[in-house]
Amino acid sequence: MLKHVAASALAAVLGLALAVPATAQPVEETSMTLPALTLGFAPTYIADEMGFWTKRGLKVAMHSITGIGSMNAVLSGSVDFTNSSGPTVIRANVRGQKVLGIGSTYDGLPFELVVRKEVLDAAGVTENSPLDKRVQAIRGKKISLTSPNTIPHGYLRYFARKGGLNPDRDFQIASMAAEAGLAGLKTGAIDGYVQGPPWTVIATHQGLAVRLDSSLRGSMPEMLPFAYNIVAAKPETCEKRPSVCQKLMDGYLEGMIYMNDKPAESLAILQKRMPGGDREVFQEAFDLTRKATPRTTKINEKGLQNAQELSIDALMIKPEEKLAKFDDIFTNKFTK
Numbered sequence: 212m213l214k215h216v217a218a219s220a221l222a223a224v225l226g227l228a229l230a231v232p233a234t235a236q237p238v239e240e241t242s243m244t245l246p247a248l249t250l251g252f253a254p255t256y257i258a259d260e261m262g263f264w265t266k267r268g269l270k271v272a273m274h275s276i277t278g279i280g281s282m283n284a285v286l287s288g289s290v291d292f293t294n295s296s297g298p299t300v301i302r303a304n305v306r307g308q309k310v311l312g313i314g315s316t317y318d319g320l321p322f323e324l325v326v327r328k329e330v331l332d333a334a335g336v337t338e339n340s341p342l343d344k345r346v347q348a349i350r351g352k353k354i355s356l357t358s359p360n361t362i363p364h365g366y367l368r369y370f371a372r373k374g375g376l377n378p379d380r381d382f383q384i385a386s387m388a389a390e391a392g393l394a395g396l397k398t399g400a401i402d403g404y405v406q407g408p409p410w411t412v413i414a415t416h417q418g419l420a421v422r423l424d425s426s427l428r429g430s431m432p433e434m435l436p437f438a439y440n441i442v443a444a445k446p447e448t449c450e451k452r453p454s455v456c457q458k459l460m461d462g463y464l465e466g467m468i469y470m471n472d473k474p475a476e477s478l479a480i481l482q483k484r485m486p487g488g489d490r491e492v493f494q495e496a497f498d499l500t501r502k503a504t505p506r507t508t509k510i511n512e513k514g515l516q517n518a519q520e521l522s523i524d525a526l527m528i529k530p531e532e533k534l535a536k537f538d539d540i541f542t543n544k545f546t547k
Contacts, residue, residue, distance in 0.1 A: 236268050241455050244274040244290045246281035247357050248389065249407040250500040251440055252294055253481055254316040258466035260480045269458040277388070278358025282443070285310065291448055292459065296362035297438030297518030298527055304540045305532045310443050312541035314460045315510045316467060317440035319503030320521075321427050322366045323411035325420035326352070326403035327396060338422050345423055346374020352402035355385040355392045362439070363405045365525035369431075370424055372524060379526070396420050408496030409485060416492050427499050434521060438514035439503075441541070449545070460545040464508045471506060508546040512537055 245252050255273075258264055264271045276284050282299050284290040286308050294316070303310045326349065331337065334348040349371070356363040368378035376382065385401055389410040395401035396419040403420060404410075408427070414420040424430050442463065449456040470477045478490075478497050485493075515537045522528045534540070 238268050238270050239452070239455050239458065240270045240272070241291045241452075241459065242272040242274060243292045243294075243459075244276045244281045244284050245294055246276065246278050246361070247407075248275065248485065249321075250409055250481060250485075250496055251317055251321045251407045253470060253477070253497075253500055254463055254466040254504065255294060256484045257470055257477055257480055258462045260483075261466065261469065263462035263465040263469075264458065267458040267462060269455060269462065271459070271462075278361050280358075282310070285444060288445070291455075292442060292444045294440050295443050297441055297515050298362050298365055298522040298525075300438075300441050300443050300540060301515070301519050301522055301534060302528055305528050305534065309446055310540070311446045311449065312438075312441040312443050312510055313449060313456050313544070314442040314463060314508040314546045315438060315440060315505075315514070316442065316463055316508065317500075317503055318436045318438075318505050318511065318514060319427070320366065320431060320434050320437040320439055321407040321500065321503060322363055322405055323407070323425040323427055324349075324354070324367065324370065324403060324405050324423045325396075325411045325414045326354075326423045327399070327419070328421050330402050331421050331423065336423075338424075343374045346371055346376055348423065349382050349403065350376060351382060353383040353385055353400075355387040355395060355401045355404040356406070357388060358386055359384060360527065362521075363407075365521055365527050366426065367405045368525040368527075369521055393417075393419065408499055409492055412492050412496045412499075416489075416495075427503075434517050436511050436514040436517065437521070438511065438518045441510065442508075449542075453545075456545045460508050461547070464547055467504055467508070468506055470501060470504055474501060477501075509543050510541045510546070512541075515541065 281293040282295050285293045300310055300312050331348055336344050336348040371378040389406050392404040396414055415422055482493050523530055
């Protein structure tokens with residue numbers, strides 16, 4: 212009888228222990244900056260909107276710092292992480308500014324060059340004209356991009372050099388945010404611009420410009436795969452806080468899978484981040500972006516090799532600065 216009572220009491224105690232909720236894990240905090248408002252960063256917007264980081268106990272403060280300023284913010288310690296192109300990560304390390312890629316969210320070169328129709332009509336050039344004629348159409352013209360000496364600038368330089376132009380002498384560069392570029396096309400303040408979707412798609416749908424070149428649509432197959440969107444931090448960030456890096460990349464992976472599996476829901480999220488465009492424009496831009504969004508966050512070394520070749524051809528780094536290997540600038544420890 213006593214044994215039965217003792218057993219019952221023990222069971223009750225164990226039951227009570229199981230009923231008490233486990234102590235909640237402390238929320239870790241970090242920060243992320245993006246260099247532009249573009250669909251190339253769609254997995255970031257989706258992971259943030261859907262709470263894929265917060266459900267893992269990670270609070271990510273989001274910032275926007277235009278162009279190379281995003282990488283500089285990481286290097287200065289103002290922000291923990293950035294989404295930067297492979298060439299930007301490579302160039303930082305070439306310059307002795309140690310930064311580590313811990314994952315990738317985009318496996319392509321997502322840019323287009325659009326030019327005002329009047330300019331192309333005067334040159335007798337269309338999107339289907341031979342490369343040299345398309346390149347010569349921008350001689351002496353003013354082309355805008357978000358920030359100089361970033362990967363969109365590299366894309367434009369590479370395009371120009373393929374067609375025989377000197378990218379530092381034969382046309383003008385203007386620095387403009389994407390929205391300002393649209394306005395510049397309307398007024399004629401610029402002749403064209405290099406952007407990613409949806410901005411180039413908006414320009415063509417509104418009749419402001421005609422597409423002259425598009426790596427998004429296959430104009431530079433020699434540059435695929437391309438390490439375009441690397442999640443980067445200073446090496447010590449993940450050495451000191453590996454759980455933050457793991458949670459961050461796990462959230463990114465869930466965002467990328469969500470984007471591929473639930474396109475309609477993803478499109479709705481992205482339209483909230485970039486209001487003002489019609490659904491047809493966003494659908495076209497999203498479809499292009501989704502094709503280059505993989506189901507893995509692993510960094511592709513061939514993509515880094517192509518990124519380095521573009522950096523050299525685009526005059527972003529000198530041939531003699533070329534990295535012999537990439538072991539020290541990326542890790543797949545936190546990827547799946």
